[in-house]
Amino acid sequence: MRTLPSYLVGTWQQPQTGEGDRRAELLNPATEAPLAVVGAARELDRAVAHGRDVGGPALRAMTIAARGEMLQKLAKKLHEHREELIEIAIASGGNTRGDAKFDIDGATGVLAAYARLARELGDDPWIVEDEAAPIMRTSKIRVQHVLLPLRGVAVHINAFNFPAWGMVGKAAVAWLAGVPVLSKPATSTSLLAHRIAELIVASGLVPEGAFQLLMGSAGDLLDHLGAQDVVAFTGSAGVGALIRGHAKLVAHNTRVNIEADSLNAVVVGPDVEEGSELFDLVVRDCVIEMTQKAGQKCTATRRILVPQERLEELRSALVERLDEVAGRTGDPASKGVRMGPLATAQQLADAREGVARLLADDGVSIVRGDPARAEFTDVPAGKGYFFEPILLEATPERAADPGASVHALEVFGPVSTLLPYDGSVEQAAALVAHGGGSLVTTVYSDSRKFTAGAVAALGPFLGRLVLADEKHAGGSMAPGCVFPQGNHGGPGRAGGGAELGGLGGLRLYLQRTAIQGGAGQLARVFGKKK
Numbered sequence: 001m002r003t004l005p006s007y008l009v010g011t012w013q014q015p016q017t018g019e020g021d022r023r024a025e026l027l028n029p030a031t032e033a034p035l036a037v038v039g040a041a042r043e044l045d046r047a048v049a050h051g052r053d054v055g056g057p058a059l060r061a062m063t064i065a066a067r068g069e070m071l072q073k074l075a076k077k078l079h080e081h082r083e084e085l086i087e088i089a090i091a092s093g094g095n096t097r098g099d100a101k102f103d104i105d106g107a108t109g110v111l112a113a114y115a116r117l118a119r120e121l122g123d124d125p126w127i128v129e130d131e132a133a134p135i136m137r138t139s140k141i142r143v144q145h146v147l148l149p150l151r152g153v154a155v156h157i158n159a160f161n162f163p164a165w166g167m168v169g170k171a172a173v174a175w176l177a178g179v180p181v182l183s184k185p186a187t188s189t190s191l192l193a194h195r196i197a198e199l200i201v202a203s204g205l206v207p208e209g210a211f212q213l214l215m216g217s218a219g220d221l222l223d224h225l226g227a228q229d230v231v232a233f234t235g236s237a238g239v240g241a242l243i244r245g246h247a248k249l250v251a252h253n254t255r256v257n258i259e260a261d262s263l264n265a266v267v268v269g270p271d272v273e274e275g276s277e278l279f280d281l282v283v284r285d286c287v288i289e290m291t292q293k294a295g296q297k298c299t300a301t302r303r304i305l306v307p308q309e310r311l312e313e314l315r316s317a318l319v320e321r322l323d324e325v326a327g328r329t330g331d332p333a334s335k336g337v338r339m340g341p342l343a344t345a346q347q348l349a350d351a352r353e354g355v356a357r358l359l360a361d362d363g364v365s366i367v368r369g370d371p372a373r374a375e376f377t378d379v380p381a382g383k384g385y386f387f388e389p390i391l392l393e394a395t396p397e398r399a400a401d402p403g404a405s406v407h408a409l410e411v412f413g414p415v416s417t418l419l420p421y422d423g424s425v426e427q428a429a430a431l432v433a434h435g436g437g438s439l440v441t442t443v444y445s446d447s448r449k450f451t452a453g454a455v456a457a458l459g460p461f462l463g464r465l466v467l468a469d470e471k472h473a474g475g476s477m478a479p480g481c482v483f484p485q486g487n488h489g490g491p492g493r494a495g496g497g498a499e500l501g502g503l504g505g506l507r508l509y510l511q512r513t514a515i516q517g518g519a520g521q522l523a524r525v526f527g528k529k530k
Contacts, residue, residue, distance in 0.1 A: 015039025068118020269445025330377025437492020
């Protein structure tokens with residue numbers, strides 16, 4: 001069986017084989033067939049130094065425009081291998097073909113978007129953020145803010161659910177900022193990340209030292225980071241807290257960006273009626289967000305807020321559509337399958353335990369689905385890590401309870417809960433806020449008053465708020481889609497971080513420095529802001 005090497009200090013390195021070195025076997029989550037083996041690397045201090053001393057200077061020697069051209073060429077290179085990457089994602093991630101395309105096309109989309117942004121930023125070694133402003137009304141002394149690339153390395157610790165988009169998207173932003181990347185993919189689905197890394201290295205497009213890949217355990221990697229380095233982590237809140245509290249990172253005030261758990265919601269406005277295009281959009285979006293990637297998305301919908309008078313009709317519509325997906329859940333390599341398995345045996349165990357914990361709350365019940373189901377399309381009974389769509393429902397009293405498990409526990413799978421509410425913006429905002437901070441919430445309404453109230457009341461608890469109405473229903477995209485032009489992150493339990501968002505995403509890797517001097521002096525150095 002193939003062993004996947006790390007790419008560190010300019011070479012492909014097989015994992016260590018000494019006493020105590022553990023290896024992990026990668027499995028096809030639909031068939032449990034072995035695919036590859038990964039192991040740990042050592043001397044990570046050398047890898048960090050290589051990024052800082054070799055990769056960083058090489059990137060900074062390129063103009064911003066040249067770095068943008070690099071991203072555009074990488075997007076083209078990965079797209080050329082799209083079919084190969086899709087097949088790997090199906091085998092190693094349990095993705096349907098549609099899910100695999102979603103991940104891979106998302107990766108190339110971020111590369112292309114940041115390549116376009118590069119054309120707007122000029123060729124200076126800095127980005128001028130604003131116009132020079134007088135420090136006093138009568139003074140000729142001005143202050144101007146510029147953004148400069150940090151002189152460290154960006155350590156990216158990525159999640160299992162998007163091995164392409166997560167790795168390449170983070171890297172695109174760091175590279176454009178002029179900061180080298182050391183990427184650590186989640187082990188269980190790292191076969192796809194590894195193949196993408198091979199393509200990046202073989203392309204010769206990225207300067208030496210600007211991209212490194214660490215397979216297996218992160219080991220003592222964080223021990224070697226300092227004040228000019230950056231850590232960007234996507235994963236569970238528990239692991240995120242450990243990273244944020246790491247002694248070396250705290251001591252150096254190392255920048256840490258966390259994207260963690262998120263109890264995302266949708267809010268169905270009181271004006272949305274059955275039979276309308278907007279009602280149909282609610283159903284479509286909820287089903288997509290529950291079942292795409294088998295519900296293993298940080299942006300998936302976990303709570304569905306519906307006015308009590310619309311509860312029965314929305315429940316019926318969702319059950320009907322989810323039954324269709326459940327009947328076509330199985331081996332994603334089979335034609336016609338609409339949902340594949342969870343990524344690992346542990347994910348399956350966690351999903352079953354999570355549903356049981358939600359049901360332990362009085363007032364929460366299952367309205368469709370069987371967590372113990374063991375037979376799926378084109379899969380031997382009991383094989384694979386399959387979990388059919390589960391729709392729960394809470395009573396109005398339990399939904400309104402801030403201590404209810406549905407506001408505290410995220411089941412990372414195809415699981416959502418219907419939460420009846422009284423149709424007011426005030427209660428909708430309260431229920432959303434009970435989740436402690438989310439990546440995204442969607443409001444479906446044609447009422448200007450309801451929508452405006454929702455923006456003001458819900459916005460502080462969210463990284464992104466999607467507004468959907470009847471007029472735009474035909475061209476609307478499911479709210480779980482993350483676009484490089486918009487902020488990706490969220491407050492509180494969602495991690496408190498921010499990625500993407502155009503120029504905003506670059507700021508994680510740039511130092512904002514106030515340059516103070518005479519008006520003419522600043523003009524000679526920086527010229528006019530473009």
